Amino acid sequence: MIGLDAFLARGRAAAEELMLDTITLYRPGADVFDRDTGQTVPGPPAVIFYTGPARVRPAQLAVSQVQAGEQELHLRQYRITLPYGTQLPDSGERPAAGDVADVNASPNPRLVGVRLWVQGAQYSATATAWRIIAEERS
Template identity: 40%
Template sequence: MVLDALLARGRAAAEALMVDACEVRRPTGEGSDDDGNVVVTYEPVYSGKCRVQQPNAQAAQQDAGEDYMLMLRLEVHLPMSVVGLEAGDEITVTASQHDLDLVGRRFVVRDLAHKSHATARRVGVTERTS
């Protein structure tokens, strides 16, 4: 079918732009270390190529108690083969070909988008910048 061929080409083109790498992990619970500090436990969800985009350069201020937080909204594009993502999953950029400042950044999945003819899995994320 023509649509299937077009979609396959679109997905291949989208993946060709995914020159960064990331890991996605899901919090599964909490424990404590030998000093009694709370430690979050995780399970791996995905590791592989990705692309980080910033659709707009606007950050939102949030106040938690007396803490001032600046929350930056971005998109992380993943291959369509990545399934089962959930809000609250954590994405860490592990490599970036063109922006070394992305490496090590952590984002929390906030928005999931689904559509029939997507060329990439575009995930809305936030990053706490302060």
């Protein structure tokens, strides 16, 4: 088992070297009414799962088109890779569909400010990183 542990440690270190982006992964909180503006605005996050380095990359080149209400949305799937050792919040909650990842910084300026909606997460004891499937909606 020592061989496997050393192999996984090297793989995890290599995966982290590719994490050049910075994200915040969170569960959106309830919207709140702003009496000054008369508008409903997003409230603070209900749970913050992670803030830090990540690798954000497209999962596929194709774009899906869906109808939402009377508006057409374009969906692009992404893979978010986080360090394997990322801890869950004290509550033990795990990211779920509908949670959000905001790209805060990236060497690619076109990626900064992109909001991704979590579709699912992958877990494995022999993974080199924690992978999350998300989509961009535009």
